[in-house]
Amino acid sequence: MIIILKRHASETDIATVSDMVSSLRYQPRIIRGVEQTVIAGIGDELSNRSLEVLKNLPAVESVIAVQKKYKLVSREYHPSDTVVNVGGTLIGGDHIAILAGPCSIESLEQFRAAVSDLTAMGIRVIRAMPFKPRTSPYDFQGLKWEGIKIMREVKEEFKVSFVSEVLGPSQIEALADVTDMYQVGARNSQNYDLLEHLARSGKPVLLKRGLAGTIEEWLTSAEYLLVNGCQQVVLCERGIRSYDKVTRNLLDVGGIAAAKQLSHLPVIADPSHASGKRDLVLPLAKASVAAGADGLEIEIHPDPVHAYSDASQQIPSEHLKEFLEQLKPWIQLAETEKAARQKPVEE
Numbered sequence: 001m002i003i004i005l006k007r008h009a010s011e012t013d014i015a016t017v018s019d020m021v022s023s024l025r026y027q028p029r030i031i032r033g034v035e036q037t038v039i040a041g042i043g044d045e046l047s048n049r050s051l052e053v054l055k056n057l058p059a060v061e062s063v064i065a066v067q068k069k070y071k072l073v074s075r076e077y078h079p080s081d082t083v084v085n086v087g088g089t090l091i092g093g094d095h096i097a098i099l100a101g102p103c104s105i106e107s108l109e110q111f112r113a114a115v116s117d118l119t120a121m122g123i124r125v126i127r128a129m130p131f132k133p134r135t136s137p138y139d140f141q142g143l144k145w146e147g148i149k150i151m152r153e154v155k156e157e158f159k160v161s162f163v164s165e166v167l168g169p170s171q172i173e174a175l176a177d178v179t180d181m182y183q184v185g186a187r188n189s190q191n192y193d194l195l196e197h198l199a200r201s202g203k204p205v206l207l208k209r210g211l212a213g214t215i216e217e218w219l220t221s222a223e224y225l226l227v228n229g230c231q232q233v234v235l236c237e238r239g240i241r242s243y244d245k246v247t248r249n250l251l252d253v254g255g256i257a258a259a260k261q262l263s264h265l266p267v268i269a270d271p272s273h274a275s276g277k278r279d280l281v282l283p284l285a286k287a288s289v290a291a292g293a294d295g296l297e298i299e300i301h302p303d304p305v306h307a308y309s310d311a312s313q314q315i316p317s318e319h320l321k322e323f324l325e326q327l328k329p330w331i332q333l334a335e336t337e338k339a340a341r342q343k344p345v346e347e
């Protein structure tokens with residue numbers, strides 16, 4: 001860490017700060033400038049105690065971290081792309097994965113119809129959401145335990161893989177026999193207790209970016225999963241809160257590209273929750289793929305007009321084929337580029 005002292009800090013001030021740096025188990029190196037003195041605190045910022053407390057000393061102007069708050073998720077630590085296997089479907093590497101399904105499980109009939117349409121299009125990783133985090137406690141919260149029974153029945157028939165959001169540790173256990181990947185929703189992106197429990201589940205985890213989460217916070221949440229033993233993590237950009245009401249959230253296309261540069265983990269996008277509007281899902285899907293996303297999570301419904309949740313953003317499942325057809329040129333281009341990047345450069 002770098003500690004910048006105030007102008008005209010005295011020798012006593014420099015000695016006080018330097019002693020405190022040592023007491024926090026960093027080696028102090030004093031750099032005397034023309035006007036200001038800087039002390040470099042040398043040490044592993046992830047294992048030593050933070051030097052931020054030095055900001056409290058009257059002679060200190062600022063303290064700047066040198067190391068990032070995450071390590072295991074970073075590309076510097078692990079240069080090659082991580083590929084996550086969800087029941088045989090690979091997310092990451094040189095292809096674009098499509099995950100889709102309804103916002104929530106509403107009935108056996110609705111969920112079965114959705115899965116039947118999706119499998120006919122070759123989509124094998126399906127959103128299966130028996131628990132719904134809702135902004136209002138009066139809104140539909142999902143079928144819960146009844147929804148899990150429906151999942152079992154549909155899985156038995158179609159042999160598909162499910163991605164399911166969990167809101168708390170008890171739901172991890174409840175879904176263990178039927179889901180293939182747990183989802184951490186935007187509202188729980190920094191719920192560290194949940195992340196630690198999920199890391200020990202032995203299944204892949206799809207981690208959404210928080211409603212107003214920075215890229216660093218998102219990657220640091222992923223770091224919790226890796227530190228606690230989960231290597232199979234998929235990052236998902238779902239739009240961040242903005243001041244504009246035209247779209248539900250603001251899809252951070254730059255965030256997708258940045259997360260791909262900063263981390264080896266696969267990054268997918270959720271253009272449905274980002275846009276909140278059916279007609280905007282396709283352009284946002286194209287933008288995400290063009291920015292380097294490794295996949296998309298798309299909400300579809302057999303009859304969106306009557307959906308219990310997110311009715312205005314779900315694509316009718318019968319339109320998904322046409323949607324994917326229109327997306328195809330973007331996917332082909334992105335896959336060609338990804339494959340070229342993975343190939344070793346010839347001498």
Ligand code: PEP
Nearest residue numbers: 133185186187208238273
């Ligand atoms: C969801 O994918 O079902 C969901 C609730 O999305 P988010 O957590 O991104 O709001």
Ligand code: MN
Nearest residue numbers: 103299309310
């Ligand atoms: Mn939804």
